Amino acid sequence: MTEIREVTVEELHHLVSDRAQNGETMLLNMGPQHPATHGVLRLLLELDGEIVVNAVPDIGFLHTGVEKNMEAKTYQKAEVMTDRLDYLNPIGNNLVYCLALEKLLELDVPPRAQVLRVLLAELTRLGSHLLWLGTSALDLGAMSVFLYSMREREIVLDIFEMVSGQRMMTTYIRPGGLWRDTPPEFEDAVTSLLRLTPRRIDEYESLLNKNPLFLERTKGIGVINVEQCRQWGITGPVVRAAGLPYDLRKVRPYSGYEQYDFDIPTATGGDVFSRYLVRTAEMRQSLRIVEQALRKLQPGAVRSNNRKYVPPPRSELSTSMEAVIHHFKLWTEGFPVPAEGVYQAIESPRGELGVYLEGDGGPKPLRVHYRTPSFSNLQIMPLLSRGHFIADLVGIIASIDIVLGDTDR
Amino acid sequence: MNEKIQAAVNGLAERFGLEAREFRGEASIYVQPRQVVEVARVLRDAYGFDMLVDITAVDYWQQRSPRFQVVVQLVSMVHHQVIRLRVGVEDNAPVVPTLEQVFPNANWYEREVFDMFGIRFEGHSDLRRIIMPYDWEGHPLRKDYPLGYEEPQFSFNKDEVMVRKPHPKE
Numbered sequence: 404m405t406e407i408r409e410v411t412v413e414e415l416h417h418l419v420s421d422r423a424q425n426g427e428t429m430l431l432n433m434g435p436q437h438p439a440t441h442g443v444l445r446l447l448l449e450l451d452g453e454i455v456v457n458a459v460p461d462i463g464f465l466h467t468g469v470e471k472n473m474e475a476k477t478y479q480k481a482e483v484m485t486d487r488l489d490y491l492n493p494i495g496n497n498l499v500y501c502l503a504l505e506k507l508l509e510l511d512v513p514p515r516a517q518v519l520r521v522l523l524a525e526l527t528r529l530g531s532h533l534l535w536l537g538t539s540a541l542d543l544g545a546m547s548v549f550l551y552s553m554r555e556r557e558i559v560l561d562i563f564e565m566v567s568g569q570r571m572m573t574t575y576i577r578p579g580g581l582w583r584d585t586p587p588e589f590e591d592a593v594t595s596l597l598r599l600t601p602r603r604i605d606e607y608e609s610l611l612n613k614n615p616l617f618l619e620r621t622k623g624i625g626v627i628n629v630e631q632c633r634q635w636g637i638t639g640p641v642v643r644a645a646g647l648p649y650d651l652r653k654v655r656p657y658s659g660y661e662q663y664d665f666d667i668p669t670a671t672g673g674d675v676f677s678r679y680l681v682r683t684a685e686m687r688q689s690l691r692i693v694e695q696a697l698r699k700l701q702p703g704a705v706r707s708n709n710r711k712y713v714p715p716p717r718s719e720l721s722t723s724m725e726a727v728i729h730h731f732k733l734w735t736e737g738f739p740v741p742a743e744g745v746y747q748a749i750e751s752p753r754g755e756l757g758v759y760l761e762g763d764g765g766p767k768p769l770r771v772h773y774r775t776p777s778f779s780n781l782q783i784m785p786l787l788s789r790g791h792f793i794a795d796l797v798g799i800i801a802s803i804d805i806v807l808g809d810t811d812r
Numbered sequence: 813m814n815e816k817i818q819a820a821v822n823g824l825a826e827r828f829g830l831e832a833r834e835f836r837g838e839a840s841i842y843v844q845p846r847q848v849v850e851v852a853r854v855l856r857d858a859y860g861f862d863m864l865v866d867i868t869a870v871d872y873w874q875q876r877s878p879r880f881q882v883v884v885q886l887v888s889m890v891h892h893q894v895i896r897l898r899v900g901v902e903d904n905a906p907v908v909p910t911l912e913q914v915f916p917n918a919n920w921y922e923r924e925v926f927d928m929f930g931i932r933f934e935g936h937s938d939l940r941r942i943i944m945p946y947d948w949e950g951h952p953l954r955k956d957y958p959l960g961y962e963e964p965q966f967s968f969n970k971d972e973v974m975v976r977k978p979h980p981k982e
Contacts, residue, residue: 471952
C-alpha cells in the first residue's frame with residue numbers, strides 16, 4: 404500500500420482563496436462517497452460558515468479506461484464498452500458510436516432501423532429524465548417523487564429488455580442498423596406507455612410545481628446565463644434553461660430527426676427550477692416523438708445489406724457458403740476502416756454527446772474519444788455554487804445532471 | 813463543405829497560410845502550435861465559431877511524424893457548423909500553448925490531454941492530472957503504454973498467481 408499523506412493548504416494555494424491560508428475559511432471534503440453527489444464525485448469545498456466560497460470538483464474515481472480498451476478491440480467488440488459510459492443513456496452512446504462509424508464507412512441504414520433508433524433514443528431520454536427527476540427531488544427532500552418516477556422508469560426498462568434482452572446495457576444499435584427486429588408485442592408496450600406516462604408526468608408536476616419547500620430550494624439557485632454557457636461550452640437542458648433553444652436534434656439533425664414535429668422547451672431563469680421545468684417539458688416532447696415514430700414504423704429490414712460490414716442473418720448460415728465466409732471474417736478479423744477521423748455528435752439527455760473516431764486502415768480503432776456532456780457541464784460547478792449555502796449545493800449538482808461514468812470514462 | 817466553413821478555411825489560408833483537408837464534409841485545418849491561439853481567436857471573432865466543444869489528441873507512435881496531433885473541435889452556435897483544428901506536436905517536447913484565454917473551458921480538456929498523453933499546455937492555469945490519481949506514473953493513452961491485464965486465479969493456482977500480483981497484499 405502506498406502511504407496516505409495529508410495534503411497541506413500550501414499545496415492547494417492556487418485552488419482556494421487567501422483566506423483559507425490563515426484559517427478564516429474552512430476546507431471541507433465532500434464525497435466521493437456521498438449519496439447526493441450522484442456517484443463518486445469529490446468536491447473540495449471552501450466554506451465561510453455555511454456559505455460556499457469555492458468548490459473544486461475532483462473527478463476520476465470511476466475511470467474505467469474505456470477509451471484505451473476500445474483501441475485494443477475490433478469495432479464491433481468495442482461497441483459493447485460504450486454502454487458503460489453513461490449508464491443512463493446506453494442507447495445514445497451506441498447511437499453516436501454507430502453514427503460515427505457509419506459516417507467513416509459510408510454505410511447505409513434501412514428506414515425501419517432509423518425510426519426505431521429515434522424511438523428508442525427518445526425512450527432513453529425519458530428514462531434518464533425520470534431517474535433525474537426522482538433523484539434530484541430526493542436530494543431536496545421530496546421522497547415520494549422518487550418512488551413514483553422509478554415506477555415509470557421500470558416500464559421503459561421493460562421495453563429495453565423486450566427488444567434487446569438487457570435492461571440497461573443494451574448494445575441494441577449496431578453499425579448499419581440494429582441487432583434484430585423488435586418482438587411482436589413491442590408496439591403494444593410502447594402504446595400503453597404513451598397512454599400512461601403523460602398522466603403520470605402531470606402527477607409529478609402536481610407534487611412539485613407549487614410545493615413551497617421545493618420552490619424555496621430551487622428558485623434563484625445556481626443561476627447561469629446564455630453568455631456564460633457559450634463561454635464554458637455548456638449544452639443540453641442547462642443552456643436551454645438559460646433561454647437559448649439550442650438542441651442538436653434541430654440544429655444538426657441526425658437519424659432523420661428533421662422529419663419529426665417537436666418543440667424545444669426553454670425557460671428563462673437559468674436556475675435549478677428552470678432546469679426542472681425544461682426537463683419535464685422535454686419528457687412530454689419525447690413522448691410526442693415516440694408517438695410519431697410509432698406511426699411511421701413500417702415493416703422492413705433493420706440491418707444494412709452491405710455484407711462487408713454487417714454480418715448476415717443467422718438463417719442464411721446453413722444455406723449459403725458466402726454467408727458463412729462473411730460471418731467468419733467479420734467476427735474473427737473484423738472490417739477495415741479508412742485512416743481518417745470524423746466527429747459526430749448527438750443530443751444526449753445531458754447535452755452534446757460527441758465521439759471523435761479515427762481509424763488506421765485496420766480492424767481496430769486508432770482513437771475513440773467520447774466528448775461527454777457530464778464532463779464539460781461539471782466544469783461550471785464553482786461558478787454555479789459560489790455564494791450559496793452548502794445545502795443548496797446538493798440541488799445544484801443534481802440540476803446539472805451528471806453521470807460519473809460519463810465524466811470519468 | 814458548407815459555405816461558412818469554406819469561408820473560414822479560405823480566410824485562414826490567406827491570413828496564416830494554413831492547409832485544410834476535407835473528409836466526409838468535415839474540414840480539418842492543420843495548424844502549427846505557435847499559431848493555434850491566434851487561429852482560434854480569429855475563428856471565434858471573425859467566423860462565428862464561438863464554442864469549444866472538445867480537445868483531444870491522437871498518438872501516431874512509430875507511424876507518422878510528428879508523433880502527436882492535438883484535435884480541437886469548434887462549433888458555431890450561429891451557423892451550426894463544426895470545424896476541426898489539428899495541431900501536430902513533436903515527441904521530444906510536446907508543448908502547445910493553452911487555449912484558456914480564448915475559451916475558458918479548455919481548462920479541463922487540456923488537463924485531460926496532459927493526463928492521458930503527457931502533452932504540456934504552456935500558460936495553463938492549473939495543469940494537474942484530472943482523471944488518473946495524482947501520483948500516477950506514465951500517460952495511459954500513449955500507444956507505448958501497455959494495456960495491462962489481471963491474471964485470473966483458479967483454485968489450483970491461486971497462491972502462485974497471488975505472489976505475482978502487482979496489487980497490495982496485506
